[in-house]
Amino acid sequence: MISIPDQGSRRGEILIQLHAVSKEFTAGPEPVKAVQHASLTLKIGEFVLLQGPSGSGKTTLLSIMGCLMKPSRGRVWICGQDVTSMGEDQLPSLRLKHIGFIFQTYNLFPALTALENVKLALKLKGFGWRERHREAVKLIERVHLQDCMHRKPGELSGGQRQRVSIARALSGGTDIILAD
Numbered sequence: 001m002i003s004i005p006d007q008g009s010r011r012g013e014i015l016i017q018l019h020a021v022s023k024e025f026t027a028g029p030e031p032v033k034a035v036q037h038a039s040l041t042l043k044i045g046e047f048v049l050l051q052g053p054s055g056s057g058k059t060t061l062l063s064i065m066g067c068l069m070k071p072s073r074g075r076v077w078i079c080g081q082d083v084t085s086m087g088e089d090q091l092p093s094l095r096l097k098h099i100g101f102i103f104q105t106y107n108l109f110p111a112l113t114a115l116e117n118v119k120l121a122l123k124l125k126g127f128g129w130r131e132r133h134r135e136a137v138k139l140i141e142r143v144h145l146q147d148c149m150h151r152k153p154g155e156l157s158g159g160q161r162q163r164v165s166i167a168r169a170l171s172g173g174t175d176i177i178l179a180d
């Protein structure tokens with residue numbers, strides 16, 4: 001069951017826009033065409049499922065939407081800002097402000113506990129010590145991991161690691177959640 005809160009005055013606002021986006025990788029003699037000419041518009045409150053076989057370009061497209069990767073061609077706008085023309089130094093703050101990314105391969109810090117992984121995201125988003133501890137515990141409880149919040153990712157199951165990743169993506173109340 002997915003509940004999407006009422007968006008109030010932001011109803012209809014465009015969060016992500018892709019125009020004719022393509023991405024090629026160079027691996028071996030032939031370039032790999034991972035994404036070809038993709039265009040889409042996602043508005044606030046929308047829940048969209050991207051479906052395709054293994055290797056069809058889902059992670060690549062999500063990485064471009066999450067500003068983790070630049071397209072080879074085409075334009076990307078996040079919350080009205082043209083990210084294709086932004087420098088690498090501007091992207092981290094845009095990601096922190098607008099995007100929560102749940103990675104296919106978790107991407108948790110192995111030396112930090114589940115709780116510390118979530119707290120770190122909140123620290124980067126400007127939460128003070130006391131506030132981030134309180135928020136991180138709330139998020140950990142929301143994904144039902146309170147019994148193992150002091151364990152490191154290597155001591156958790158795959159599903160539990162993914163739930164830490166979900167808690168981290170939800171931290172700070174971002175506009176966009178991209179779940180790979």
Ligand SMILES: Nc1ncnc2c1ncn2[C@@H]1O[C@H](COP(=O)(O)OP(=O)(O)OP(=O)(O)O)[C@@H](O)[C@H]1O
Nearest residue numbers: 025026027032034053054055056057058059060061
């Ligand atoms: N860094 C890279 N270098 C070279 N080729 C890559 C790279 N990343 C992805 N690819 C290739 O790009 C294509 C799309 O990969 P991508 O990871 O986006 O697929 P996917 O749809 O997410 O697959 P899966 O469902 O298996 O996760 C594949 O052919 C893959 O081998």
Ligand SMILES: [Mg+2]
Nearest residue numbers: 058059104180
């Ligand atoms: Mg993938």
